[in-house]
Amino acid sequence: MPKLYPRNDATNKYQINEVIKKRWSPVAFSSEPIEPDKINSLFEAMRWAPSSRNEQPWRIIYATKGEPKDYERLASLLNEDNGYAKDAYFLGVICALKHHIYKNKPNRTYLYDTGAAAENLFLQAVSMGLAAHEMGGFDQEGVYEKLGIPEDEVYAVAMIAVGYPGDESKLSEELKKKQNKIRERKPIAEIAMRGKWRNSRI
Amino acid sequence: MPKLYPRNDATNKYQINEVIKKRWSPVAFSSEPIEPDKINSLFEAMRWAPSSRNEQPWRIIYATKGEPKDYERLASLLNEDNGYAKDAYFLGVICALKHHIYKNKPNRTYLYDTGAAAENLFLQAVSMGLAAHEMGGFDQEGVYEKLGIPEDEVYAVAMIAVGYPGDESKLSEELKKKQNKIRERKPIAEIAMRGKWRNSRI
Numbered sequence: 001m002p003k004l005y006p007r008n009d010a011t012n013k014y015q016i017n018e019v020i021k022k023r024w025s026p027v028a029f030s031s032e033p034i035e036p037d038k039i040n041s042l043f044e045a046m047r048w049a050p051s052s053r054n055e056q057p058w059r060i061i062y063a064t065k066g067e068p069k070d071y072e073r074l075a076s077l078l079n080e081d082n083g084y085a086k087d088a089y090f091l092g093v094i095c096a097l098k099h100h101i102y103k104n105k106p107n108r109t110y111l112y113d114t115g116a117a118a119e120n121l122f123l124q125a126v127s128m129g130l131a132a133h134e135m136g137g138f139d140q141e142g143v144y145e146k147l148g149i150p151e152d153e154v155y156a157v158a159m160i161a162v163g164y165p166g167d168e169s170k171l172s173e174e175l176k177k178k179q180n181k182i183r184e185r186k187p188i189a190e191i192a193m194r195g196k197w198r199n200s201r202i
Numbered sequence: 203m204p205k206l207y208p209r210n211d212a213t214n215k216y217q218i219n220e221v222i223k224k225r226w227s228p229v230a231f232s233s234e235p236i237e238p239d240k241i242n243s244l245f246e247a248m249r250w251a252p253s254s255r256n257e258q259p260w261r262i263i264y265a266t267k268g269e270p271k272d273y274e275r276l277a278s279l280l281n282e283d284n285g286y287a288k289d290a291y292f293l294g295v296i297c298a299l300k301h302h303i304y305k306n307k308p309n310r311t312y313l314y315d316t317g318a319a320a321e322n323l324f325l326q327a328v329s330m331g332l333a334a335h336e337m338g339g340f341d342q343e344g345v346y347e348k349l350g351i352p353e354d355e356v357y358a359v360a361m362i363a364v365g366y367p368g369d370e371s372k373l374s375e376e377l378k379k380k381q382n383k384i385r386e387r388k389p390i391a392e393i394a395m396r397g398k399w400r401n402s403r404i
Binding site for chain 1: 243251269336
């Protein structure tokens, strides 16, 4: 597997798959084009996630720097502090269908299933030497009108940036801090509970 | 990577990572114990998923056949047509925290983030030669009281079964059909949209 950056692999205690270990959310992106087949591999990976009734409620609106007008429209949705993402060749908006196609009833797992598909995309990116970063910091209200998304039916969950790793030395001091921040996670004892719930927040 | 079953890899057109290709939802499980380190690797993989503000809203309540009382409690929640899952050594309930720890505001991506963590668990399972199957068919109302889950704070999303692959020849005719069902997915053209939304459901 190609090396993304010199650090920031997960500091796992128990063995995990290399692609899960190497996935993280950098801020240094290159604008170098991503090969079309690799972009299709990102979508292909999304396709094969599991979902309730196999309804595959995930959708993605995307643009690359190869289509500047489309790219600009997506980039204009980003909050100022996610400006680093405008270096990335690929931007996307992860969307999720709120209702089951079957009987049009609310789908209780539409966001959960879409999260699985997005994770597949991120892991596929990593396995091809690409960096990926998802962001909640975008115009969550304006996105519907700007991209023509039917708000009754569809939830725009997150924006994502995907690109080849960029030159870290060119980052601002603030972004360097973000790029080099130690990655932390809750201990297993807090997230996994044997047999019954015990409130881990108290 | 260990071979799980003789078929049912994804029929992808574009190259995808082997672990994504090999993940699917079988119904033939063995009751053979899973090594404790491998169970910890499942939780470890969950830990390293991305999440909004790195809040890691995912939790899992689990039991193995090594703790029959705990296992029975979880197994009793399954709908009848998910009875095959009771062969699996490991059962779990994927839970998600509804509010941000920060200011206790509703977390708009708590289910999305939890879906990513669950997908990490499934892919980690596959990479260790284990089969995994998630299920919405369980007692979605009774689960809170039975497992002591605080319903105001936590959503019980899905149950999962994890185990070594089982003997397919011992499955009922109905389950054989499930196990051998051709896996299908929407075409990329339906899930990925360039630049703007176009309604793919019409």
